[in-house]
Amino acid sequence: MTMNKKQHIVVFTGAGMSAPSGLATFRDPDGIWSRYNVEEVATPQAWAADPNKVLEFYNIRRTQLADVEPNEGHRAIAALEEKYQVTVITQNVDNLHERGGSSSVLHLHGELTKVRSTADPALVYDIGTGLLNPGDLCEKGSQLRPHVVWFGEQVFHTEEACEAIAGCDILIVAGTSLQVYPAAGMILYASPTAERYLIDPGSPEAPENFQHLNGSVDILLPQLARTLLDR
Numbered sequence: 001m002t003m004n005k006k007q008h009i010v011v012f013t014g015a016g017m018s019a020p021s022g023l024a025t026f027r028d029p030d031g032i033w034s035r036y037n038v039e040e041v042a043t044p045q046a047w048a049a050d051p052n053k054v055l056e057f058y059n060i061r062r063t064q065l066a067d068v069e070p071n072e073g074h075r076a077i078a079a080l081e082e083k084y085q086v087t088v089i090t091q092n093v094d095n096l097h098e099r100g101g102s103s104s105v106l107h108l109h110g111e112l113t114k115v116r117s118t119a120d121p122a123l124v125y126d127i128g129t130g131l132l133n134p135g136d137l138c139e140k141g142s143q144l145r146p147h148v149v150w151f152g153e154q155v156f157h158t159e160e161a162c163e164a165i166a167g168c169d170i171l172i173v174a175g176t177s178l179q180v181y182p183a184a185g186m187i188l189y190a191s192p193t194a195e196r197y198l199i200d201p202g203s204p205e206a207p208e209n210f211q212h213l214n215g216s217v218d219i220l221l222p223q224l225a226r227t228l229l230d231r
Contacts, residue, residue: 006085009228010168011077012187013090013097013217014176016200020071020218021096023064043151051143052134058146059131062112065094066129073174073217074100076225083229087164089157091176091183093148106157106164108183110148118142155182165189172224174199175217178207197224 015023040046041057078101080086088097088105093112097105117123117138124147125138136144149155165171166189177200178184187207190196196210199220213220 006083007169008085008087008164008167009080009170009172010164011080011086011088011172011174012165012176013088013092013174014178014180014200015092016175016177017073017090017217018068018071018092018094018096019175020073020216022068023094023096038151042148044153047145047150051145054146055132055134058112058148059133061093062127062129062131065112068094068096070096070100071218073219073221074102076222077174078102080225080228083231084170087168089161089164089186091180106161108149108155108157108161110146110156112146112148114147115144116147118145158182158186162186162189166191168194170195170197170228172197172199172221173210174221176200199224 040050041054047054074096077086077088077097081101081103086102086104088102089108090097090105091108093107093110095111095113113128114124114126115132115136116125117140119138119140119142123138123140125144132144132146134143138144165186168190171187171190171194173187173196176184178187192209196207197213198207198210199213199215199217201215213224
């Protein structure tokens with residue numbers, strides 16, 4: 001007797017996924033980039049010009065992360081693992097998916113709770129929500145930097161993410177306006193037969209073949225998860 005193979009759900013998330021938890025988005029009128037100049041804190045050139053300012057920016061964000069909790073949307077995604085194989089592909093650098101219970105998470109833009117060596121990118125260290133300061137060095141003696149993808153750097157896990165989307169049965173895009181590339185272009189790899197859902201209050205219309213659920217992820221994701229689990 002063979003077990004039925006679980007259907008595969010890919011959940012592709014952006015900043016709106018964490019907004020109900022209290023983390024600011026980037027592109028909204030009151031978002032992060034309205035308060036910071038991206039060129040001064042999130043580029044390799046910024047790091048070369050003023051690493052102290054870059055470290056301060058990410059220390060603030062890490063401190064904020066310590067004060068927030070996963071929302072009902074994060075928990076709903078994790079609950080889907082009761083019946084489905086679930087892969088989360090996120091543009092977010094927070095750890096709220098993991099803290100919400102998801103067991104398979106690909107961080108396209110890195111992880112705020114990790115730092116890496118400037119001499120050897122393979123040397124990655126978990127610092128949680130602690131501070132990263134000037135003079136904090138890797139084992140090879142080089143300054144540590146945030147383990148995040150800055151503008152102009154290559155996105156992580158591209159091949160793995162595209163393969164997951166291409167092979168999924170259900171694609172849920174949540175909390176992203178699909179304006180950030182190359183990440184946003186990954187959804188084009190979905191099979192023509194895959195079910196597609198977009199949950200985002202900021203998107204004027206869904207891409208072709210997507211069912212658009214217009215509203216907040218902490219309300220609509222639990223509703224969609226219940227529907228999928230009741231099948």
